[in-house]
Amino acid sequence: xxxxxxxxxxxxxxxxxxxxxxxxxxxxxxxxxxxxxxxxxxxxxxxxxxxxxxxxxxxxxxxxxxxxxxxxxxxxxxxxxxxxxxxxxxxxxxxxxxxxxxxxxxxxxxxxxxxxxxxxxxxxxxxxxxxxxxxxxxxxxxxxxxxxxxxxxxxxxxxxxxxxxxxxxxxxxxxxxxxxxxxxxxxxxxxxxxxxxxxxxxxxxxxxxxxxxxxxxxxxxxxxxxxxxxxxxxxxxxxxxxxxxxxxxxxxxxxxxxxxxxxxxxxxxxxxxxxxxxxxxxxxxxxxxxxxxxxxxxxxxxxxxxxxxxxxxxxxxxxxxxxxxxxxxxxxxxx
Ligand code: UDP
Ligand code: MG
Numbered sequence: 001x002x003x004x005x006x007x008x009x010x011x012x013x014x015x016x017x018x019x020x021x022x023x024x025x026x027x028x029x030x031x032x033x034x035x036x037x038x039x040x041x042x043x044x045x046x047x048x049x050x051x052x053x054x055x056x057x058x059x060x061x062x063x064x065x066x067x068x069x070x071x072x073x074x075x076x077x078x079x080x081x082x083x084x085x086x087x088x089x090x091x092x093x094x095x096x097x098x099x100x101x102x103x104x105x106x107x108x109x110x111x112x113x114x115x116x117x118x119x120x121x122x123x124x125x126x127x128x129x130x131x132x133x134x135x136x137x138x139x140x141x142x143x144x145x146x147x148x149x150x151x152x153x154x155x156x157x158x159x160x161x162x163x164x165x166x167x168x169x170x171x172x173x174x175x176x177x178x179x180x181x182x183x184x185x186x187x188x189x190x191x192x193x194x195x196x197x198x199x200x201x202x203x204x205x206x207x208x209x210x211x212x213x214x215x216x217x218x219x220x221x222x223x224x225x226x227x228x229x230x231x232x233x234x235x236x237x238x239x240x241x242x243x244x245x246x247x248x249x250x251x252x253x254x255x256x257x258x259x260x261x262x263x264x265x266x267x268x269x270x271x272x273x274x275x276x277x278x279x280x281x282x283x284x285x286x287x288x289x290x291x292x293x294x295x296x297x298x299x300x301x302x303x304x305x306x307x308x309x310x311x312x313x314x315x316x317x318x319x320x321x322x323x324x325x326x327x328x329x330x331x332x333x334x335x
Contacts, residue, residue, distance in 0.1 A: 010042040010069075012115065013097040015088025017048045017081045021102040022055040023209035029063060029070065032108040039112035045070045046316070047102075048088045051078035057312070064314040071315030079308045081213075082184035082222075085164065087308050089173050091316055098167045099186075104208040106165040113200050114167040121196060123172050127165035128199035135204075139219070146223055153233040158191045162199060171195060180307060182300050185226035192230075228293055235294060238287045245283065 014032070018025070025047075036043045049057050049072055060072040073087055085099055096118050100106040110127060117125045135143070151157060164186060168176070175193040214222070228234065 010044045012040045012043040013092035013094030014045045017084030018102045019050040035108040047072040048084040049074040050084045074312040076309040076311040123169035123195035124197040125167040126162040154231045183225045188230040
């Protein structure tokens with residue numbers, strides 16, 4: 001690689017979060033590099049090694065040695081895919097950035113279509129999955145219900161079947177870089193920033209090797225993050241539930257008052273008493289739990305810890321260190 005290439009800003013950056021994807025890296029690069037060479041004047045690929053414990057990092061070193069355009073960051077531990085994407089975008093220098101998975105579920109051959117949409121003037125281009133056949137059945141159904149709910153109650157409307165496979169213009173990258181929230185729900189953030197958007201349909205392939213890195217617990221956490229970050233319904237609903245229950249209690253009080261006046265007091269009523277005590281104790285605990293979820297998130301944000309820590313860089317220079325807070329320093333200083 002010559003000096004001209006090293007110092008110039010690449011046209012396209014590709015950010016790829018990787019967590020134990022050793023078997024997938026070479027097949028991925030084998031398809032990615034030709035696709036990028038076909039459509040872009042110059043490019044850089046940034047792999048974000050999200051604390052892998054397999055041979056991922058060694059393979060990234062070998063890949064970087066053989067092709068300087070393939071660079072990598074290695075996190076000090078597993079910070080999660082959403083944070084890895086944020087880091088990739090922080091360090092992306094291109095005039096546009098592509099975000100994709102490493103498991104070949106996002107076909108690199110779609111990239112030229114993204115790039116041509118970008119040249120037409122779109123700034124937020126997403127791959128739109130035409131089916132969920134590659135996902136387990138139950139996960140597909142639950143995902144559908146979840147997005148219906150989020151659509152109904154969320155503050156930001158999310159485009160349907162839009163995933164993490166995208167191209168973002170520099171303006172969109174800089175906008176995302178300003179959002180340093182820890183509980184990241186990228187799909188929501190991509191929709192929140194707006195800009196001229198369009199979907200490009202594609203068929204999701206099956207994962208090339210290995211299993212999904214998301215188990216049910218991780219998915220549930222992610223779903224909760226999304227709902228809590230993009231909807232206020234869990235907080236606001238308690239006002240209405242409280243009002244309904246109080247109204248009901250007042251009506252009940254009136255009823256008992258009149259009944260006692262007319263017929264005198266009677267002792268029975270144990271079952272209704274115990275049921276209502278248990279029910280309202282449950283309601284109160286649930287609403288406290290919801291408050292707890294939000295307070296935990298507020299606490300996590302207020303602590304102001306860095307989003308991630310980088311343990312090693314390959315082809316990403318030291319002076320380009322990103323400040324741990326605030327907007328992306330690298331992009332600002334280099335351009
Ligand atoms: N990934 C990551 N950190 C994690 C989990 C996943 O960087 O903690 C990466 C993973 O290596 C892959 C992408 O995120 O490149 C998507 O993960 P996966 O294919 O397991 O998710 P799914 O396709 O099942 O949603
Ligand atoms: Mg996958």
